[in-house]
Amino acid sequence: MFSDLTERLHIREQQGLKRHRAVTEGPQSTHVVIDGRAYLSFCSNDYLGLANHPELIQAACQGAQHYGVGAGASHLINGHSVAHHTLERALAKFIGFPAALLFSTGYMANMGVITALAGRNDVIFADKLNHASLNEAALLSRAKLIRYPHCDTVALERRLAASGSGGKLVITDAVFSMDGDIAPIRALIRLCEQYDAMLLLDDAHGFGVLGGKGRGTLFSPAAETRHSPRVIYMATLGKAAGVFGAFVAAADEVIETLIQTAKSYIYTTASPPLLAHTLLKSLERIENDDWRREKLHGLIELLKAKLQPLKWRLMPSDTPIQPLVIGEAREAVHVSNALKEKGILVPAIRQPTVPRGTARLRISLSAAHEEADILRLADALHEIAAGDDVYG
Numbered sequence: 001m002f003s004d005l006t007e008r009l010h011i012r013e014q015q016g017l018k019r020h021r022a023v024t025e026g027p028q029s030t031h032v033v034i035d036g037r038a039y040l041s042f043c044s045n046d047y048l049g050l051a052n053h054p055e056l057i058q059a060a061c062q063g064a065q066h067y068g069v070g071a072g073a074s075h076l077i078n079g080h081s082v083a084h085h086t087l088e089r090a091l092a093k094f095i096g097f098p099a100a101l102l103f104s105t106g107y108m109a110n111m112g113v114i115t116a117l118a119g120r121n122d123v124i125f126a127d128k129l130n131h132a133s134l135n136e137a138a139l140l141s142r143a144k145l146i147r148y149p150h151c152d153t154v155a156l157e158r159r160l161a162a163s164g165s166g167g168k169l170v171i172t173d174a175v176f177s178m179d180g181d182i183a184p185i186r187a188l189i190r191l192c193e194q195y196d197a198m199l200l201l202d203d204a205h206g207f208g209v210l211g212g213k214g215r216g217t218l219f220s221p222a223a224e225t226r227h228s229p230r231v232i233y234m235a236t237l238g239k240a241a242g243v244f245g246a247f248v249a250a251a252d253e254v255i256e257t258l259i260q261t262a263k264s265y266i267y268t269t270a271s272p273p274l275l276a277h278t279l280l281k282s283l284e285r286i287e288n289d290d291w292r293r294e295k296l297h298g299l300i301e302l303l304k305a306k307l308q309p310l311k312w313r314l315m316p317s318d319t320p321i322q323p324l325v326i327g328e329a330r331e332a333v334h335v336s337n338a339l340k341e342k343g344i345l346v347p348a349i350r351q352p353t354v355p356r357g358t359a360r361l362r363i364s365l366s367a368a369h370e371e372a373d374i375l376r377l378a379d380a381l382h383e384i385a386a387g388d389d390v391y392g
């Protein structure tokens, strides 16, 4: 087995698919230092610029003083602090759901929900471009997994209609993490009602960013939907919220079922209460700082305008995820490296994360960026596109 590992790592390296971690110094920011060199970064999911906000840092320090640093036990033993409890209520109220439940991470939330609700006799319908955590959870649940073409509600309806007895669960990213587009939520809810299915919406990239007051994709014009008891809403707290963790909001019966049976909730230490304490402050900033979302949308529009003349196309997206399609993996990596030489970080995303031939630069924008940052990125891309030696 061990020699196998060595060989497989070697093959990965040869195919140019071996991944490396950049070691950053200092806080998450639009300007990062790696190996002693300063970069302008378009890599982060810190969409509102809250990860290093002074008020949140202060809340974290206060939280540590008040609650210590570790929860010490799982939620069902005695790790469920008043900070967790208060945050759950605040989150449920904020998005108008009956109840909410905190998980340590979004990955664990998806694992917990899907394995608690679906089992051997059930069917899960999943968008082909869903996040890896949704796919893994579906496999772990042992339910029958049926994937449908990206955002294709006609194809989904055919699959729903053809499926026999057993519970039905539709799972989808609300904002797709590598494309930046938004799921057809209204149609999905309608189908779930028509075919007696539940809908798990993973809003990792919409919460805090989209919808009035940052309430998420369910409140955006793209969804414009009222709540249905069939909707199970999951959002993460380590992206726009700037801290760490995730929550699930749903009908009381769903939340109670998760408390009783979701293994990634039950068999794990509760996250440090100081994080929940900090997240209450983050929620205040999300709710009150409309200017962060307005600034972010201004930057998105500026980027689109400036990249319009490029030979590469931005994918249609109104979210801070702005993928620039390059095509071949080799060329995408070349452009990403050329940007890096100019002091700008934008990750190249290749297969298997995205389909072959659609390798792209995943530009992610933050309210912490300035117009000058966007202009610098646009200029650099124009220069690289103009160079005749694209392959260096």
Ligand SMILES: *Cc1c(COP(=O)(O)O)cnc(C)c1O
Pocket: 104, 105, 106, 107, 108, 110, 131, 133, 173, 177, 202, 204, 205, 236, 237, 238, 245, 246
């Ligand atoms: C980041 C992400 C997750 C995982 O959330 P973590 O809190 O980072 O574990 C789940 N789903 C989607 C769509 C994501 O982008």
